[in-house]
Amino acid sequence: MMIEIDFSSDEAIYIQLTNQIIMGIATSRLQEGDTLPSVRQLADTVGINMHTVNKAYSLLRQEGFVTIDRRRGAVISIDVNKRKALEELKQNLMVALAKGCCKSVSREEVHQLIDEIFDEYDENR
Incomplete structure (x- = not known):
C-alpha cells in the first residue's frame, strides 16, 4: 500500500491518510480482509x-x-449498511456541490465528473 502525505496541504494528515485508504478500497487495491500495517509500522514508513x-x-x-x-x-471490513452509506454520501455531496455552485460549476460538468470517477472505479474492479 502506497501512502503519500502532502505535508504542505491544509488538509489534516489523518484525513489524508483516511481518504487514501478509502480510495484504495474503492479502486480494489485494498480488499475485504486485507490487514493494514500496524500503527507504528505505518507511522515509521x-x-x-x-x-x-x-x-x-x-x-x-x-x-x-x-x-x-x-x-x-x-x-478492511466494509460496513454493508447501504442506507447509512447513502446518507453520508448525500451529506458530503451537499457540501461539495455547494462549493461547486459558488464557483459556477454547471450540472453537466458535475455529471461528467461523476461519470469519469465511476469509470475509473469500474476499470479497477
Whole structure:
C-alpha cells in the first residue's frame, strides 16, 4: 500500500491518510480482509506520528471501513449498511456541490465528473 502525505496541504494528515485508504478500497487495491500495517509500522514508513495513524484508523473504524482486531490489527471490513452509506454520501455531496455552485460549476460538468470517477472505479474492479 502506497501512502503519500502532502505535508504542505491544509488538509489534516489523518484525513489524508483516511481518504487514501478509502480510495484504495474503492479502486480494489485494498480488499475485504486485507490487514493494514500496524500503527507504528505505518507511522515509521510515512514519517508521521503514531497518534495520527491511530486517529485515522479510529475514523475508518467509525465509518465502517475497518475493524480493529487485537491480534491482526486494522482489517478492511466494509460496513454493508447501504442506507447509512447513502446518507453520508448525500451529506458530503451537499457540501461539495455547494462549493461547486459558488464557483459556477454547471450540472453537466458535475455529471461528467461523476461519470469519469465511476469509470475509473469500474476499470479497477
